[in-house]
Amino acid sequence: MLEIPCPWCGPRNESEFVCAGEADRKRPSDPEAETEEAWADYLFNSTNPKGVVREWWWHVSGCTRWFQIDRDTVTHEITPVEESSK
Amino acid sequence: MTRLANGGVIDRQRPLHFTFNGKRYQGYEGDTLASALMANDVLIVGRSFKYHRPRGILTCGPEEPNALVQLVSDGDQPNLRATEVPLREGLEARSVNCWPSAKFDLRAINSFLAPLFPAGFYYKTFMAGRWDFYSRFIRQAAGLGRSPKERDPGRYERVNHHTDVLVVGAGPTGVQAAKVLAESGRDVMVIDMQASPGGHLLFHSCQIDSQPGVEWVSQAAVELRDRKNVTWLQNTTATGYYDHNMVIAVEHEPAESWLRERLWHIRAKKVVIATGAVERPLIFPGNDRPGVMLADAVARYIQRFAAVPGKSVVIYTNNSTAYAHLETFKAAGIEIQGVLDLRESLSETELGLASKSKVPVVVNSRITGVQGRSAVKGVTYQDESGIKTLSCDLVCHSGGWNPLIHLYSHAGGRSRFDQESAAFVPGERAQGAYSIGGANGTFSLGQGLKEASEIANLLFGEKSDDSASSALAVPVTEGEVSYRIDEIWPEKGLKGKAFVDFQNDVTTADISLAVRENFRSIEHVKRYTTAGMAVDQGKIGNPNVIGLVSRELDQEQTSVGTTTFRPPFAPVSFGVIGGNERGLLIIPARTTPMTDWNIANGAAMDEAGANFRRPFFFPRAGESMEDAVAREATAVRTSCGIYDGTPLGTFELHGPDTAELLNRLYTNRFDNLPVGRGRFGLMLREDGRLFDDGVTFRVDETRYLMSCGTGAAGAVYAHIDRLLQTEWIDLKVYLVNVSAAWATMCVCGPMARKVLDKLESDIALDPSFRFLDFRDGTLEGIPVRLARVSYTGELSFEVNVARRSALKLWTILIDAGKEFGITPVGSETSGVLRIEKGFISPGHEGDNITNPFDAGMGWIVDMTKPDFIGKRSLLRDMRLGGERQHVVGLLPDDERAAVADGSALLPAQQELSRSGFQGHVTAACFSPTLKRTIALGLLKDGQSRHGEKVIISGLENSCPATVSAPVFYDPKGERMRG
Numbered sequence A: 001m002l003e004i005p006c007p008w009c010g011p012r013n014e015s016e017f018v019c020a021g022e023a024d025r026k027r028p029s030d031p032e033a034e035t036e037e038a039w040a041d042y043l044f045n046s047t048n049p050k051g052v053v054r055e056w057w058w059h060v061s062g063c064t065r066w067f068q069i070d071r072d073t074v075t076h077e078i079t080p081v082e083e084s085s086k
Numbered sequence B: 001m002t003r004l005a006n007g008g009v010i011d012r013q014r015p016l017h018f019t020f021n022g023k024r025y026q027g028y029e030g031d032t033l034a035s036a037l038m039a040n041d042v043l044i045v046g047r048s049f050k051y052h053r054p055r056g057i058l059t060c061g062p063e064e065p066n067a068l069v070q071l072v073s074d075g076d077q078p079n080l081r082a083t084e085v086p087l088r089e090g091l092e093a094r095s096v097n098c099w100p101s102a103k104f105d106l107r108a109i110n111s112f113l114a115p116l117f118p119a120g121f122y123y124k125t126f127m128a129g130r131w132d133f134y135s136r137f138i139r140q141a142a143g144l145g146r147s148p149k150e151r152d153p154g155r156y157e158r159v160n161h162h163t164d165v166l167v168v169g170a171g172p173t174g175v176q177a178a179k180v181l182a183e184s185g186r187d188v189m190v191i192d193m194q195a196s197p198g199g200h201l202l203f204h205s206c207q208i209d210s211q212p213g214v215e216w217v218s219q220a221a222v223e224l225r226d227r228k229n230v231t232w233l234q235n236t237t238a239t240g241y242y243d244h245n246m247v248i249a250v251e252h253e254p255a256e257s258w259l260r261e262r263l264w265h266i267r268a269k270k271v272v273i274a275t276g277a278v279e280r281p282l283i284f285p286g287n288d289r290p291g292v293m294l295a296d297a298v299a300r301y302i303q304r305f306a307a308v309p310g311k312s313v314v315i316y317t318n319n320s321t322a323y324a325h326l327e328t329f330k331a332a333g334i335e336i337q338g339v340l341d342l343r344e345s346l347s348e349t350e351l352g353l354a355s356k357s358k359v360p361v362v363v364n365s366r367i368t369g370v371q372g373r374s375a376v377k378g379v380t381y382q383d384e385s386g387i388k389t390l391s392c393d394l395v396c397h398s399g400g401w402n403p404l405i406h407l408y409s410h411a412g413g414r415s416r417f418d419q420e421s422a423a424f425v426p427g428e429r430a431q432g433a434y435s436i437g438g439a440n441g442t443f444s445l446g447q448g449l450k451e452a453s454e455i456a457n458l459l460f461g462e463k464s465d466d467s468a469s470s471a472l473a474v475p476v477t478e479g480e481v482s483y484r485i486d487e488i489w490p491e492k493g494l495k496g497k498a499f500v501d502f503q504n505d506v507t508t509a510d511i512s513l514a515v516r517e518n519f520r521s522i523e524h525v526k527r528y529t530t531a532g533m534a535v536d537q538g539k540i541g542n543p544n545v546i547g548l549v550s551r552e553l554d555q556e557q558t559s560v561g562t563t564t565f566r567p568p569f570a571p572v573s574f575g576v577i578g579g580n581e582r583g584l585l586i587i588p589a590r591t592t593p594m595t596d597w598n599i600a601n602g603a604a605m606d607e608a609g610a611n612f613r614r615p616f617f618f619p620r621a622g623e624s625m626e627d628a629v630a631r632e633a634t635a636v637r638t639s640c641g642i643y644d645g646t647p648l649g650t651f652e653l654h655g656p657d658t659a660e661l662l663n664r665l666y667t668n669r670f671d672n673l674p675v676g677r678g679r680f681g682l683m684l685r686e687d688g689r690l691f692d693d694g695v696t697f698r699v700d701e702t703r704y705l706m707s708c709g710t711g712a713a714g715a716v717y718a719h720i721d722r723l724l725q726t727e728w729i730d731l732k733v734y735l736v737n738v739s740a741a742w743a744t745m746c747v748c749g750p751m752a753r754k755v756l757d758k759l760e761s762d763i764a765l766d767p768s769f770r771f772l773d774f775r776d777g778t779l780e781g782i783p784v785r786l787a788r789v790s791y792t793g794e795l796s797f798e799v800n801v802a803r804r805s806a807l808k809l810w811t812i813l814i815d816a817g818k819e820f821g822i823t824p825v826g827s828e829t830s831g832v833l834r835i836e837k838g839f840i841s842p843g844h845e846g847d848n849i850t851n852p853f854d855a856g857m858g859w860i861v862d863m864t865k866p867d868f869i870g871k872r873s874l875l876r877d878m879r880l881g882g883e884r885q886h887v888v889g890l891l892p893d894d895e896r897a898a899v900a901d902g903s904a905l906l907p908a909q910q911e912l913s914r915s916g917f918q919g920h921v922t923a924a925c926f927s928p929t930l931k932r933t934i935a936l937g938l939l940k941d942g943q944s945r946h947g948e949k950v951i952i953s954g955l956e957n958s959c960p961a962t963v964s965a966p967v968f969y970d971p972k973g974e975r976m977r978g
């Protein structure tokens, strides 16, 4: 059971969250300009690295905030990601 | 009765009666089932798994491999270790894996067939032919214990706990670490497996700070427990060490009498593992016979329970531990026939202890056999001068100590083989796990206490000289026998059965065979021979397996490596994992305000997605499901029905960019939807496949109310919330799930308006109230939002109302509708009405390939919009073209045909070949309106095949059918607009 640092609620048990995949998969701003390959890559592929990966997590059973963390897939070490000012 | 008159922690004033395998016995308060059986001279407690050899108690703790029992008196609990079951009045237990009895087990014939059951027997024998044929026989013979048939009467709970430090084990080192940490002001939690603190000092006499060790520990424990920053649990086993320093522990029989067990989820910053070590067996022929026990266990039974397992003992050892027990054995009246020591020489201390107790020692000797089948009669051994025998009724052996590195290993820590102590000890650390004392391979008490103080000071980076804790001096110990071991393996090709895994019946021969068959990795040998894979998880036998393999491979133990320990350390009951979440609480069912009314009015309830249960149909006396559905559907088509639509998901979207958001979410446009109107919308996934549909109303310029399918509500909410928070963070929209705020009831059918007209209302129901309009007002004084939405294809009013008023309004509507024959309608009926109308249901017709064009919903896709979720993927579909499966209607030739959902659609010519699969039935029913069977399906190129014949091929039967448009009733939709 990981302990996930929610920027709003603080550290909480993993069971309160949903991991929503890799954060660098950003929806293209103009999908129609994408080649078929690039679009398929966006839809279906993750990099799934052995090591640090930046992920989206959703605190669905808490404050419902979406936020990013860096998680090491080997050690499960987690580093919070500074949120850019919106 | 072999019970000493004095000593032990049992309460001789409180005798307890219990039954084992049908026979009545007596023990005392403070006994375990194992100690009570021992005091009653019960030697055979079970049978081994494969050969069904008689087995007796081997150990005194959770590592026990033999004495597994089924506890019948307290619920029906299988596979409990008798060494861990506290005795109580009326306890009733049985051996597992024996038939018909432990003493006379018919399947012991396996023992004579042993040459037929080598390692990998099952893999080799049952390869050919049909597994299901063999499995009937194997299943009957396999399995330890019996699954309970009754509901578990025990009650359980789960709790979370956060602490700075968790100390696992309240032996001397754990307590010393806790003292130092508590002094430094940290929050400390101490959990200990046994009933009272003390660890191995409960069984061994040693002095700490000039007082008996066990007193030193209990005094420290009493002081610690009083502190505000200390939480202390006895009878609590840490079963696993998980990510981010979460340790899960099971507390047995907590003080609260209604609980059997409590599961603790403990999140600690650091974890001190002071779990000690367990003794490991020596490997010799007959080492599994009842009456052959581990030396330390025997000392424990004597010291703690005053239970003595024999009168005359031969001790067999390769290390110093057994010498410390000689006095204990003698004091208990056991005659010591001699110590057979595998080593070539003894230390001064060992020699001194032996001569003090006047015990003959034979060095350089090894046991070659144990006499007696169901009770020990003697041993044969070999020394420098040849083969000899000794008579005895008890053999105590000690092969050294295994540090309990399980938790350390769960945490991700490595282990390494330490030559000097001949043990696997903690190596490279992971997470915040720190092992001390026996668990760290530090077998000297004095060293262990020093280690405890040092680690405790180091944990939070404090220097040992500036914290208050450094004032706590390391306690001084006396009376220890320093640990010496010389690991000497049995010769290769040992004759007779020498066991390395008692529970799974793995012998030295099995290990040799596995290596001969070229299993090299220890992980493979383990799986092939099943060594270490039984309930005891190889706690005592694993190092022996590794040692033997290294010997067979002529490699160092270090290079053979070790298997990974995985949770749980000890078996965990399903009950405690479930906690309170059992029965109806596993997944609490969601209800609507009408649920009670529905049940009271005879609804057959059914699962309806999103944890709702709702009426399936409302059978009247004597009605079959088909009858009830036909009656309900006919009412909707000819007069009036009422339907509880509360489970639908409802979201409120509010903010200046809401119209833009909806434009991007749906395939069609919502920015041009007039206020006061609703519009049907279709939502796709980004891959262009059907996701959800529903009607969205525009409440005012910037506020919309969206409805979606019951089962999809959670996914739709996540979808929108994700886009708003991660992709389109510039859009100013609030998303609020208001599903639980509203209740919804649909009054549908040609008489629906007449029913509503009977109610006092400020809403005009004249033709100006058009299809897909909504109006706010009151019905009989109750505020409502009335909408003209139809899920049935009939004139229909959806009444949305605050939950608290819902039931009242529902009964008013039922009363008002009586004269028009208003009929409550269940979900099965609405399914039939949907199929008749050919309304696409993404959950049925959408099969993760279907796009809106396939579903005949191209009319709702506005490809001129700059972008919407799914558009890019639809463009690809359109560009690729090709043959796709389309939604079609199917009219079977046999108008009463029973068609199952999922039946295959085959071309008409290929009825028998079952090849040429062209699609499948997505929904089928008997239509009470059309008086025939109708179906929807996905069919290859279906839109151009209306009028063609296909074969509907189900598991049971097949029938020809005509392909049609997927709308069977009122294709122009005039009725619902009326």
Ligand SMILES: [Zn+2]
Binding pocket: A006, A007, A008, A009, A010, A059, A062, A063, A064, A065
């Ligand atoms: Zn949160």
